[in-house]
Amino acid sequence: MITSLEKLQEELKKSSFNAVLVSSNPNIIYLTNYSGFSKEEREAFLFIVKDEQYVLTDARYAEEVKRLIPDFKLIEISSKNSLNQILQMLKLKHKIKKIGIEENNLRVSEYKNLTKLFKNTFHYGGLHSLRSNKTLDEIFKIEKACKLGDKTYNYILKELRVGISEKQLAVKIEMFLKENLADISFTPIVAFGKNSAVPHHVPSDDKLANKQIVLLDFGVKLNNYCSDMTRTVYFGYAPDEFKKMYNIVLESQAQAIKHLKSLVANHKSIPAKDIDKVARDYIISKGYPGIPHSLGHGIGIEVHETPHLSPKSKDILKEGMVFSIEPGIYIPNFGGVRIEDLVVLTKKGPKLLTHSPKNLIEI
Amino acid sequence: MITSLEKLQEELKKSSFNAVLVSSNPNIIYLTNYSGFSKEEREAFLFIVKDEQYVLTDARYAEEVKRLIPDFKLIEISSKNSLNQILQMLKLKHKIKKIGIEENNLRVSEYKNLTKLFKNTFHYGGLHSLRSNKTLDEIFKIEKACKLGDKTYNYILKELRVGISEKQLAVKIEMFLKENLADISFTPIVAFGKNSAVPHHVPSDDKLANKQIVLLDFGVKLNNYCSDMTRTVYFGYAPDEFKKMYNIVLESQAQAIKHLKSLVANHKSIPAKDIDKVARDYIISKGYPGIPHSLGHGIGIEVHETPHLSPKSKDILKEGMVFSIEPGIYIPNFGGVRIEDLVVLTKKGPKLLTHSPKNLIEI
DSSP: OOOHHHHHHHHHHHSSOSEEEEOOHHHHHHHHOOOOSOSSSOOEEEEEETTEEEEEEOGGGHHHHHHHOTTSEEEEOOSSSOHHHHHHHHHHHTTOSEEEEOTTTSBHHHHHHHHHHOSEEEEOOHHHHHHHSOOHHHHHHHHHHHHHHHHHHHHHHTTOOTTOBHHHHHHHHHHHHHHTTOEESSOOEEEEGGGGGSTTOOOOSOBOOSSEEEEEEEOEEETTEEOOEEEEEEESSOOHHHHHHHHHHHHHHHHHHHHHHHHHHTTOOEEHHHHHHHHHHHHHHTTOOOOSSOSEEEOSSSSSEEEEESTTOOOEEOTTOEEEEOOEEEETTTEEEEOBEEEEEETTEEEESOOOOOSOOBO | OOOHHHHHHHHHHHSSOSEEEEOOHHHHHHHHOOOOSOSSSOOEEEEEETTEEEEEEOGGGHHHHHHHOTTSEEEEOOSSSOHHHHHHHHHHHTTOOEEEEOTTTSBHHHHHHHHHHOSEEEEOOHHHHHHHSOOHHHHHHHHHHHHHHHHHHHHHHTTOOTTOBHHHHHHHHHHHHHHTTOEESSOOEEEEGGGGGSTTOOOOSOBOOSSEEEEEEEOEEETTEEOOEEEEEEESSOOHHHHHHHHHHHHHHHHHHHHHHHHHHTTOOEEHHHHHHHHHHHHHHTTOOOOSSOSEEEOSSSSSEEEEESTTOOOEEOTTOEEEEOOEEEETTTEEEEOBEEEEEETTEEEESOOOOOSOOBO
16 A cells, blocks of 8 residues: 555655655644644654655654654754754755745744755645545544544433533533543534524533523544534424424535535536535525535544635545535524534445434434 | 733834734733634734734634623634735734734744735744743732642542553543643653653553552643643652652752742842753762753743743743743663752742642652
């Protein structure tokens, strides 16, 4: 099986770049499978040329890097061998004229330093499209994260009771995952009642009362890969207005998946924006406001990756891509409904990775 | 009481900068007390001029920002009002000629955009020194985090048993804090036996056995402020070699604190590197290798802040600063001892904020 590193090096061979300096943590994880470096502080770089690859990091990580990333040559950054000295050495050794950087990640101070050494420094965005094309191993990891997500949902429904706060419920999700030696992939969205009308509501101290909508949007991080799922249930007997909204959102998702399936069956190109449009138009056709966010997003090492399923997206959906389909209706001062699942696009069409029930649940 | 924002604006008035674009999450928290923005993704900027201050963020945060940061004017970034358009408007309105940025935080792509609008863009580092000078309210918050740290230590000692892994213990620390509605301030260092010889050991699946060193280095994040503490205990009856190392590390810390006290009492300037030297020299004088890290670091919203207590530091320790004092001895293939406490520097000298016992504990 060709590794992600080999894929990158193949791309480099076809490009005018002599090297890429990889700085973002997700791309380091993608190329090395090693996730021990800090997400917040800069602790390492990868330096990739067409036929060689290096990890530049400090002594703290030396042993682990040698053991876990043996395919990469380790160069230790220290007071005696500064990052600048190392880059200067690599520049000479590999005759680097043009180097790629991650402009969305590299800091200005780092860039100013780098451009003193390398006159031809340009953005290299190739890793994003590589990452959107998942291997079977990656899909398997996301599937495992989704399974644990389903288990978490099952658990958290039992914790719903009058008086529990959104924050408390969010913490329960996180603790359940930690007990399962996993983590959250983002701060869970827990929204009761009217709060569910805010798509990205931040959990508050508001307490659950009878006759309230409960919107739960959370994800699992397991073995470096993320899941993401949203379910909306009703705490009490659901009023007709909620039921109506719920069924329209559910049908809008079904329509999007159906359209995706038919395009795959007919071997047609699948513009991401077309799938977005199917779900969006269905909701509008029923007299509700359009979805105030995109229909979906790619997912993998990060919660939000290529492709983007939105009205302005230029992405084309392809086999091996994993993404969310998450239509929603939000009515200020009433509440909202969102239903989100992950799918992987296969030769046979979209395959669901999240399996939590979607019939209307009244608790 | 003068706010952190007012302090910054006072500094701006004395400088040649017309504005500062604040992008890093810790500095946004420092100036607004609001910590709802993502640590990993860019979700907001502050735009500060001498007599006005703005939050630039998207619709998701609008309501909360209006409610929780009323002193700042909210400008919503949207597809109709892009960040560039907003900055252009602010530039004209406030006649901005020279703007400060955080070069250690701003991304290259953001910088390239910004320099199209503002020709005079320079690094503004003033917030670091402002943040090192803590207010009573900030010290109080750190003290509360330290108290919860002491409580956590007390709890975690009871969880030590044969067969528990370093990772499991690290997760227990994290879960205990989440149950107390706090968080870890960094991934806990839990090191058994020989692993304790690695100062920044990453918790592994290694299991606790009898007659092993247990090094615990962890911190609490509570109300946006961090604590940090290290204790080293022995699981079983400690051998003489461990006892010797332990007492030397403990005495080295005591010497550093004593020296700090005498300099304060004599109203002398206190170069941070002098305090580092006292502890370091003491350990070396006893025939052990020097400390392979700095003696201490400032702490507050971030775990590592100004001042730096290291041999090359140029920082001067002043009243109101909060920092760690953490000498250590590390013997490869045997193990290590580190003892770390936080102190706040007051008129009367250093005052300890962490209070967990430091007598040699055998479990």
